[in-house]
Amino acid sequence: MTFEFIYSQVLFYISILVILFVPGYFLLLAVFSKGENQISKMERFIFSFGLSLIVVDFIAFAYSKLNIPITAISSVLGVLFFSITCFIFYKLKKIENVNVKEDELFSFSKNQFFLLLLLLFLTIFIKTAYLSGTVAPTATDMGHHNYWAKEMSETHKLPVYEGMPDFIIGEHIALSEINMLSGKSFFSAFPVIFLLLINLLSILTVFVLTLRVFKNKNIAILSILFLGVLFAVSSPQAKFVSGGVMGNILGNLLMPMAFYFYLRASELLNYDTVSLFDSRKFLSLGIFSTFGLFYTHHLTAFIFLFIFSFLIVVFLILNYKDLKNIFGKIFDLVFSIPVITTFAIGLIFFFFIFTPNYVRTNAVETAVGTPSKATREGLSMDNIKSSVGEVRLALGFLGLLLLALNYKRKNFGFTLVSAWTAMLFIMSTKPELIFINLPSSRIGNYMSYPLAILSAYGLFSIFNSNLVNSKKIIPKKFLDGSFLIILIFVLTGGLLDSVQAFKKAPDFTPVIETYDASNYLVKNTNNEDVILKDHNYITADSWIKLFFMQGYRYPQSRGYFKRYEDPTKPREMCTLYMISNPAGQDAQKCFQETKTNYILVNPKFDSSQFAKLKNFSKVYNNGDVAVYYKK
Amino acid sequence: MSQQKKIIFFLIILFIASSVWLFYLSEKILDPNVGKNWWSVSFSDSKSEDLDFTIENHSDKDNFQWIVLSGNDKINEANVTVKKGENYFANVNFEDNYRNKKITIQVISGDEKKEIYKNL
Numbered sequence: 001m002t003f004e005f006i007y008s009q010v011l012f013y014i015s016i017l018v019i020l021f022v023p024g025y026f027l028l029l030a031v032f033s034k035g036e037n038q039i040s041k042m043e044r045f046i047f048s049f050g051l052s053l054i055v056v057d058f059i060a061f062a063y064s065k066l067n068i069p070i071t072a073i074s075s076v077l078g079v080l081f082f083s084i085t086c087f088i089f090y091k092l093k094k095i096e097n098v099n100v101k102e103d104e105l106f107s108f109s110k111n112q113f114f115l116l117l118l119l120l121f122l123t124i125f126i127k128t129a130y131l132s133g134t135v136a137p138t139a140t141d142m143g144h145h146n147y148w149a150k151e152m153s154e155t156h157k158l159p160v161y162e163g164m165p166d167f168i169i170g171e172h173i174a175l176s177e178i179n180m181l182s183g184k185s186f187f188s189a190f191p192v193i194f195l196l197l198i199n200l201l202s203i204l205t206v207f208v209l210t211l212r213v214f215k216n217k218n219i220a221i222l223s224i225l226f227l228g229v230l231f232a233v234s235s236p237q238a239k240f241v242s243g244g245v246m247g248n249i250l251g252n253l254l255m256p257m258a259f260y261f262y263l264r265a266s267e268l269l270n271y272d273t274v275s276l277f278d279s280r281k282f283l284s285l286g287i288f289s290t291f292g293l294f295y296t297h298h299l300t301a302f303i304f305l306f307i308f309s310f311l312i313v314v315f316l317i318l319n320y321k322d323l324k325n326i327f328g329k330i331f332d333l334v335f336s337i338p339v340i341t342t343f344a345i346g347l348i349f350f351f352f353i354f355t356p357n358y359v360r361t362n363a364v365e366t367a368v369g370t371p372s373k374a375t376r377e378g379l380s381m382d383n384i385k386s387s388v389g390e391v392r393l394a395l396g397f398l399g400l401l402l403l404a405l406n407y408k409r410k411n412f413g414f415t416l417v418s419a420w421t422a423m424l425f426i427m428s429t430k431p432e433l434i435f436i437n438l439p440s441s442r443i444g445n446y447m448s449y450p451l452a453i454l455s456a457y458g459l460f461s462i463f464n465s466n467l468v469n470s471k472k473i474i475p476k477k478f479l480d481g482s483f484l485i486i487l488i489f490v491l492t493g494g495l496l497d498s499v500q501a502f503k504k505a506p507d508f509t510p511v512i513e514t515y516d517a518s519n520y521l522v523k524n525t526n527n528e529d530v531i532l533k534d535h536n537y538i539t540a541d542s543w544i545k546l547f548f549m550q551g552y553r554y555p556q557s558r559g560y561f562k563r564y565e566d567p568t569k570p571r572e573m574c575t576l577y578m579i580s581n582p583a584g585q586d587a588q589k590c591f592q593e594t595k596t597n598y599i600l601v602n603p604k605f606d607s608s609q610f611a612k613l614k615n616f617s618k619v620y621n622n623g624d625v626a627v628y629y630k631k
Numbered sequence: 632m633s634q635q636k637k638i639i640f641f642l643i644i645l646f647i648a649s650s651v652w653l654f655y656l657s658e659k660i661l662d663p664n665v666g667k668n669w670w671s672v673s674f675s676d677s678k679s680e681d682l683d684f685t686i687e688n689h690s691d692k693d694n695f696q697w698i699v700l701s702g703n704d705k706i707n708e709a710n711v712t713v714k715k716g717e718n719y720f721a722n723v724n725f726e727d728n729y730r731n732k733k734i735t736i737q738v739i740s741g742d743e744k745k746e747i748y749k750n751l
Contacts, residue, residue, distance in 0.1 A: 005658070009651060041635040106635050113634055117641055128649040135653050136660045189657035193650045200646065508660045509667045516663065516671060516687070524677040598677075614733075617749040622671035629677045631750070 015182035019174055023079050024051030026086035031281050033090055038278050040103040046204045050257040053174050054292030055082060060173045061354035069156035072180040108217055116221050123228030126498045127238045133505035134242035135189045142244025143542030145171060146186040150546055152176035162552050165358040170296030171246040195241040195249050202253040203228040209260045210453050213413030222456035230494025231389045236445045251300025254293040259416055261286030266412035268329055279333055284342040291346035298358045303446060311419035318409040378429045379440045387444040388451050391493035396451030399458030420450040510539035510624045517625040518547040530596045531555035532578055537602035538625060582609055599628040663689045664716045672738045672745050680751055682723035684736050688713040692740045699723055700735040
């Protein structure tokens with residue numbers, strides 16, 4: 001390894017620390033001082049990342065409003081200013097009843113401790129093995145997101161997304177700032193590693209959430225098995241990481257984190273020992289996380305709203321006899337300085353400092369209503385099974401059933417996990433019931449998170465002798481045998497998907513060829529030239545725009561052929577005509593209108609139609625990509 | 632060291648090991664000469680009548696034959712050696728009788744043939 005490689009690595013981890021850890025850590029320090037043990041060290045560590053993501057967003061929004069360029073230096077100064085402010089606040093706080101005792105809930109037996117380490121190792125190992133074959137910057141979505149992050153790094157301004165509602169600012173700020181600070185190119189493993197970190201943190205968030213809901217270490221450890229180790233590759237895990245499905249990956253961290261804080265705030269309703277003061281802090285952090293979610297991914301935020309509303313309604317119905325007491329406590333909780341202040345700051349930012357572009361467009365209206373396409377009419381049970389995995393689906397629903405049998409109506413956590421699963425199930429299988437008009441498979445992907453928790457609960461409950469066999473009705477041998485059979489079923493079903501992780505890495509030559517052709521065009525074109533490329537047969541074509549940085553839609557692109565035939569979405573046809581039939585009258589008109597003079601295609605599929613034309617020259621050819629110049 | 636700290640350190644070490652490995656792999660993947668076998672031919676100036684061209688070699692072969700054709704007539708040819716990771720620049724002089732003709736550059740290496748052309 002060269003010195004340069006080591007230096008760039010060190011700089012990268014420092015950037016991760018500054019952008020993704022420090023602000024959240026100091027925020028938590030200001031809220032919960034070190035001496036206070038309302039949250040454990042592990043929770044402090046895990047949530048520092050999630051909260052940092054939101055803090056750096058808010059700093060960038062403030063910069064944008066104040067017309068301060070967002071650079072590496074200003075980003076660091078913003079983080080420093082925020083962290084020092086939090087630190088002063090922490091120092092000024094009077095800490096009473098200092099109790100540095102390790103949280104009992106986070107104190108594991110030797111076996112539990114080693115099992116936990118083993119599961120964490122397997123989680124990271126399987127994901128890394130899979131990503132080893134997919135780490136090259138090729139994925140279409142990753143290319144799109146990296147374009148916006150690169151634009152931010154180059155212009156030092158927040159991108160406006162050319163009015164497109166599908167990109168949301170929170171998806172790109174941290175990525176861009178890490179790029180500016182570390183100097184790591186977007187054409188490297190850095191975007192994938194960023195998403196891998198977020199993905200791992202989402203699994204850890206579910207782990208601590210499970211621990212807080214069930215107050216049972218075994219169930220929490222099993223949740224890592226079901227979410228981290230099993231189905232470690234399939235969507236929305238490592239495949240989403242390599243594919244650059246940025247919003248989902250970030251949303252799957254922020255949504256459970258918000259749930260965690262709301263859960264902790266709700267403890268006031270159950271336990272007399274929980275202080276109102278602490279619950280208010282948790283509620284404030286929950287609100288802060290919710291705003292972060294709304295700034296990061298509209299689909300997850302939309303789903304969050306449905307789950308949260310359902311959760312509140314179900315909880316209140318289940319506790320209707322105690323409503324007076326509950327509302328009294330909620331009133332004390334909500335109408336307090338920290339909660340109102342956080343909410344007000346969030347609203348001020350949302351409506352006056354920086355409003356996400358999906359709010360300004362009709363994105364919300366298009367997500368609500370009668371399903372407009374077959375892909376939005378709901379998933380079948382077979383679809384759900386393939387989406388979340390047979391094992392997780394079976395054990396998850398068993399867990400839900402057992403949870404219903406052991407239901408404690410006052411337990412907000414039980415209602416949370418049940419409502420999370422039930423609402424996602426309704427949204428993905430029967431969207432018409434709640435007037436959802438979104439791709440059902442995208443919603444179905446979210447189910448793996450609550451189902452992993454329920455699977456862990458289900459598996460543990462079946463074989464927990466205290467719960468099932470307290471009267472020794474079931475012989476121990478039978479119980480052990482059944483456990484072995486189910487364990488084999490669980491492991492084979494869940495690990496089968498990880499076989500993909502150990503397949504031979506693909507040939508990356510076509511990727512490099514696309515980059516080389518792009519570099520050729522960068523050297524041979526200027527701002528007056530107009531390029532058209534093909535999305536059907538060129539590998540990693542969505543990354544071509546990062547070479548030019550002349551707009552998200554530059555170069556123009558011939559999209560998938562089926563898109564030109566979609567009657568529900570009529571679209572321009574020029575990009576199709578100019579490549580498929582460049583001699584045709586329609587194409588001639590298009591060339592005139594668009595002034596297209598360079599065409600980038602795969603010569604194995606698109607070559608003969610240009611060869612016979614006298615106004616086209618083939619100026620570059622590497623076998624997989626050819627460039628045509630039109631006089 | 633408490634259990635929680637041990638878990639956190641374990642996670643940090645695993646994450647760093649994983650990311651160092653992925654960075655190392657991506658550097659190899661993005662190196663056009665490592666584990667890949669391809670070459671390209673391109674005109675040095677895509678817009679003008681200039682016929683100079685470049686062979687960029689990232690393959691294990693290093694023997695290349697290039698032929699310049701005017702229509703179907705051979706105008707010029709040469710055998711050249713281009714090592715992996717190197718470029719070869721060929722100078723082709725433009726002549727008046729090429730005007731209004733299709734000038735093709737054929738490059739052959741082993742059993743692989745690639746061509747570029749200009750309609751002058």
